[in-house]
Amino acid sequence: MEETKPIFGVAGTPTNFKGKFKDLFAWLRDMGLNAYEIQCVYGFKISDVNKEIYKQEQQNGMFFSIHAPYYINLGSKNTPSVEKSKEYMRQGIELAKSIGVNRIIFHPGGGHDNTPEGRKIAIKQLIDAVNEITLNTDMGDVRFYPEIGGKTANLGSLDEIIEICKQCKYCYPCIDIAHLHAREVGSLVDKQAIRDRLDKIKAEIPEKFKHIHFHAYTIQYNDKGEMHHLVHGENMKDGSVGKPNLEEFVEVLHEMDIQPWVISEASDSQEIGAKYMRDLYYKDIK
Secondary structure: OOOOOOEEEEEOOOOOOOOOHHHHHHHHHHOOOOEEEEEOOOOOOOOHHHHHHHHHHHHOOOEEEEEOOOOOOOOOOOHHHHHHHHHHHHHHHHHHHHHOOOEEEEOOOOOOOOOHHHHHHHHHHHHHHHHHHHHOOOOOOOEEEEEOOOEOOOOOOHHHHHHHHHHOOOEOOEEEHHHHHHHOOOOOOOHHHHHHHHHHHHHHOHHHHOOOEEEOOOEEEEOOEEEEEOOOOOOOOOOOOOOOOHHHHHHHHHHHOOOOEEEEOOOOOHHHHHHHHHHHHHOOOO
16 A cells, blocks of 8 residues: 555554454554554564454555564674674565565664764665665565664664665665654754754655655653653653654644654553644644
């Protein structure tokens, strides 16, 4: 399925859902949500029963992406770790193809010196690794989505994600706006700041911008970046309203007239955050 309008959904199964897994997606659709990011964060493993559920639910209008394991690190200084990460990514491709999913989100990782030169080395290594994987693997319709890193020391700045997407045919941007806000130590202060970042992506990788993938929620951070995801509507520790501002983010989506996937990762409230953004977006659209 191809998206023709913005779609909103959740990362993983919300704690507020108390039914059987096979009934989850009807529950989400009843809220107007039709995207679900499968959390393979501890391994590319899905039971045969759930595989069939995912395939059936695509026929019912659900869109699925897969979040790769956290331990994948294509930017590591450790060569054996990189080789293992390549193999894990190949496993992910085969899993995605087996259930008809075409988006794999992954963290770029890290491990080289956190200096401009060290980061350049790590990003080039990651690009080479991704291109080796895709050159020697039948990708089908599967695409990789490198995600903005939440901590300042992580690989995955906005410029680095853009560079990866420029140099890797099969890579598209996963812009976690909360991670971006945190790693830039509170940069997304208003709608213009959000618009500036998206304008930059659109200008540098215009064709890939059309298929952009967002994670959107609010976040607690410090001078080193991400601390933890906030519950939807929760204030910061200092009592201020949580950022980035989701209302302003949705306004930018409207203004730019794009059709992204928007996944909420709000702590224990992802369906509430997703429905909030979805309702904001569609409130004036009949």
